[in-house]
Every structure is written in C-alpha cells, then in structure tokens.
Amino acid sequence: MTKLRLTILALCLAAGAHAQPADAPLTPTGGEFTLGPSMTLVADEGLLPLAEYAAEYLKCPVERQAAADGVLSLLIDPAPEAAAESYRLEITPDHITVRGADYGGVFNGLQALFRLLPPEIYAREGLQEPVTLPCGVREDAPKFAYRGMMLDVARTWIAPEALKRQIDLLAWHNINKLHIHLVDDEGWRIEIKSHPELAEVGGFRGGDSPIRPVYGKLDEKYGGYYTQDEMREIIRYAAVRNIEMIPEIDLPGHSRTIATLHPEIRCRFTPDTTLTAGYDDRSAWCVAREENYTLLEDILGEICDLFPSEYVHVGGDEVDMSQWKRCPDCQALMAREGMDDPHRLEDRFMERMSAILRSHGKRTAVWNEAVRTGNLSRDTRVHGWESTRACLDATAKGYPTIVMPGEYFYFDMRQSPEEAGHNWAGIFDARKVYSFDLEGVGFSEEQRRHVAGLQGAFWSELYSAHEPERPDYLDYMLYPRVCALARLAWSGNGDGWVRYYEELRTKHYPRMEAMGIRYRLFPPRLVCRDGVCTVTADDGSEIFYVRDDRPGEEFRYTGPVRTDRPHLFRFFTRRGTGRSPYVADRSYYRTITPRVKITSSMPESGRLPFANAESYRGYSFTQRACREGDWILYSFEEPVRCREMVLQTGYSHLTKNLFTTGYAEVSYDGAHFEPAGELAAGAAVLKPARAVKAVRVVATCHGNGTPFVVIMPPKIKPVL
Ligand code: ACM
C-alpha cells in the first residue's frame, strides 16, 4: 500500500464518514477473540432495549454494569465530530465493543457484528458453538441519513404481527425509515378516535361495506386497521430496531374511502353512484370548503400525536383536478386569489396541511407532483417517484428529496417478463436496482446535496391477488431488491455487480435463509438444443422442473433432460427459503392467433372496442360492468386445435374489471355448448382434447366493483 493510500484510508477512518461495503473485512489488529455461548452482554443504561434485542439473537444474559467492562459491550460515545449513526466495532483479544455516535450508530455496529457471526443467529438460536473472530476494527457511517422503504397497507392490509416481521427484515438491512401508506381509495387503516367510522367502516371493503372493492371479489368483505394502541406498539418495536415510522395520509386525491364516508368533503357534492375504475376524480377534497380543514385538523392532529416522526407525509400524488375545474367554490377561490392554474389550488391545499402540521411541531413530506409549481416552502421534503427526471427537478428546485423513481425502486414491478407484478414503471431485478447511480443518472454535485436519501416502495394493488395472509409474495418481490437498495443507501454507490452478486450468493443468501425470507433467486440458465435441455445455476441452489403433461408432480434435475417436446418443461431452483422463477424454452411461450370474433351481451366501448382483443394486439373494454348472466362469446373462424386456451376477463396481472365469479362453456361444433369449469381470477383455462369452435364465458356475479369489464385477447398455445 502506498503512503498516499494509507493516508487516505486513515483520513476516511478518522472522519468515520466513508461508507464501506457491509462485508468488507475489519482492519486487522492481530490476534483473535472467541465469542462463546456463555458470554454476557453489557450496555449503557439508554441502550438496554437494544441490548435486550441483541440478547434475543445471541441468547445471552444482559448485565447492567459499566459497559466498558463487558465481554460484549454496547455503548454510546458521542464524539463531537462523529457522523450520525456512525459506529466503531472493535474486536480485541479479550472483548468486543460496539461504540456508536448515537443509538442508531450502536444499532448499525451491532448489525455489522451480526454479519460476522454464523447466519443462524438471525433465527434467534444464539451461538451453538464458540466463534473465533480475528481481532480488528471497523469504523463506518451511512452515506444517507434516510434509507427508506414504503409499504402500502391501504390496498392490502398487513396485520401488526406481519408488519413487525417486515420491520425485522428491514432492520437487519440497516433500513432506518418505514414510510407507511395508511390510506388510499380502497382503505383507511389507522384508527382516528375523533372519527371512528374512518377505520371501523373504511378499513373494510366489499360485502356490505360502502367501500367498493375494485380489487378482488365483490362479495368478500376484506380488510383491517391498526388501533392507535397497536400502532404505538409497532412504532416502539420499530424504534428499538432503529426504524422511524413515517405516516402518510394521502391527500387531497386518492381519498375515495373518506369521500365515501364523508361525501361533503367533495366539490359541490351531490349523491352520485357512478362507478369508476379506481382512481376516482370525485375523491379529491374540495379546496374551497373551509369545514374540510377542521376535519383534516382532527385527523392530522391525531396522527401527529401518535407518530413521533419529524415528518408527516400528506400525499399530493395523482390529484385529479377535474372537479376543481368544475366547482364554483374552487373557481371562485381561484378568481379571488388571482390563480391561473388548478395546481395553485393544490399548493393552497398543501400550504394549509403544512400549517396544521407545523402547529403540531411537524414538517411536511409530499409526493413530487406537489412541488410542480415550486411554490411550497423549501423545508418540504419531496418523495420523487414518477421518474428520475422528477427527482432531478425537485433537487434542482432545492427541495430535500427522497429519491425513489419507480423505474428503479418500485418493487411491485415484476422482475422478468413472465413473472407476477406490475410493469408500468419497468421490469427489473436487483441487478438494476444496484446499478442506480446518482451521478450516472445526471444529478449534479449541487443536486446531490439535496438528496436526503433513497427509498424503495411496494404498492399493494396486486398483493390482494396473491394471498395477503401469506408473506411469500411480498418477500419475493422485496428480496433481494431491498438488499441492493439498502446497500446503495448505506454506501452511496454500488461497487460493481459481479462483486456484489458474489457477496449475495455466498454470504447473504444463507443469512436470508436464517431470516426466513422467501426471497427470489435469479433464474437459472437454460439452453434447449438438439433435443437436450441443459440447466445451470451458480448460486448453490438445486434445480427442479415441472412438466405440463404431469400436473401436480415435481422432478429433481440431475442432468440434461432429453426431450423432443421442450415446451412441456419449466425449470426452477430452490435453496433454503429462496426460489427462482420458472424458466422455459421459447416454445413454451409460443402462442397462435387464430381468427376470432368476440361478441357479448355487454356493449363494447368506443375507445377500446372488441376488435382490439380480436386482433391479439390489445385489450378491450365493455361499456358497463357485468350483471348476472352476462356473457362473452369467442367464436373461432375455424376450429382451433391447441394444448391450452386462456380466456381472461379483467387484466391478466390484476384482479380488477373482471367477472369476479362465473363459468365457461365450450363448443366443438359452434351449436352445442358443454360445461368447461368455473372461472379462476376471471379466467377460463381450457386444455381441450378436441378442436374448439367457440367458448362462452358467463358471469354469475352482479357487478364487479368497477364500471366495466376488461377482455384480454385469447392466449392460445399450439399443439407442438
Ligand atoms: C404514487 O406512486 N402514486 C406515489
């Protein structure tokens, strides 16, 4: 090492502000220390909750003596120049000390120590055997003070225990902010004592609830909410784990739940039962109605009292301003104030929110649209989600900005084209997340100064279609994307995918398995050529396959598979709790497009006529929602021989705008129809033994919670 490099290293260590890769070795100081199952842990008085937390994993007693005397000691040592959340982890021949500049620093140092220990400690099993660690020192500090994740509990409810589990997972990754999206068009998830109906009624949709379901089934009442006592316990639980809970009440749009219960908050409200597809222009709060601010003071006042966070997020995204443009009161307000643009009304609304928050000692956080005009005060914190450009714009205006553009950090996006998830912001896996680089995407030095941190998000419109009672889908969508995000937020930049992937597969996968995370493995490589399918995986996983002609069975891959019918095979890998998506030969995905005529008892929409689905290039809308007995008939010009035919009502990735219940009938001659099974998630899936002339799909539901039905093009797989 050259003298210059040594000097730089010394400077970095001295400053304690140069974030290191999480698994970099400690700077060695010579000798070793053996940590045994019979150790004791001592901690400063203020760190006892953290010591109890550590003891849960290490399964050791906690002693209340002077921390400096312990075998494993946790202490706060606030050196004046130390960066927030920085730590010094020191292993000497007779003790281990985790010294933090503050509580967060000790927590981070403890996590760094955990990463040096066998992964089993995450399973709270303690040390089974003594562990010998080389002596050394690491000083480290996060690049960003805000390392966040957002969970949408409004569309899909996450019960307190499941939320606590997610908090544990995030904490192990040094994520320190959980932005919780508590209300939206489809649900209100936090008790407001002065208006108990908001959660008691608005926390449930479908069935006999006035809150329309939109997603899932109409007849099932679905939901839940956090009482304030439950939320206080979650906040405490998160705080022990160095996570600050930041509440969001999404305003003034995305407010259909509260607007259903309090229609008077809308512009010139009139009883109005028109259905919409979800984003509802009549859900926005009227800006000119003074009583609205009294109600908002009640709600936000309770939120401010409940959450200790410095910031409260008040939304501001995707506000449909069409009602404001029609509302005589909003228009009069604009005229009175000389406003020439309805965005000024959003400014006005947000200024009122900020005033309420300020009166409770809080600061305001908003989505990026709310600072479009740049009129909000510069202490407003902006969450840039729409695009990288939106984040660049917010930082250029000088707003402290949480960078979370959907194309890198929306983890509800699918991870490869054939997997579950949204795709509107992109299709990407952890590798793309890890590639995010502020400088590379155009943030100047000045703009980078306004970046307060990075954040991932999981919106849950689709989660309801994936068994919210089980966390598998949530884990699969978040991990390892959260790992990559957390690393970037800690160290500022990635240090090359190859190196990071090596660390993931050799060190972090075993940890995630001990953590019980049902994480996503990268797909194995598949080559099918000359009648042989060969699969390789480089991550220590085992390879399996399923065969379409052997439903319900699963086979272990022990070597190349000889087959002249590769379209029957799908391969995947497992290791521990991880699982890869399926990979298949191109022939598996091949579809045919026989000429088809679509007719229906429901009229077609002018904008998206049935010709769209008939052409296989797009989807169609009906003009109205379904009623019991409504049908869609797919008539093929020539009988179609195929191995599978999927006729989908509603979007294929989202249980919305569908026949929520129904059945299918198939005809082989175009005249006689016979039963072909119930619909599942709006779809008829046929594996016909004979050529099909027509299929009729029939609704048994009355309505689907939305104003129309989506008809996807038939998906037909040929006989090969
Ligand atoms: C958002 O995704 N509407 C913030």
Ligand code: ZN
């Ligand atoms: Zn109005």
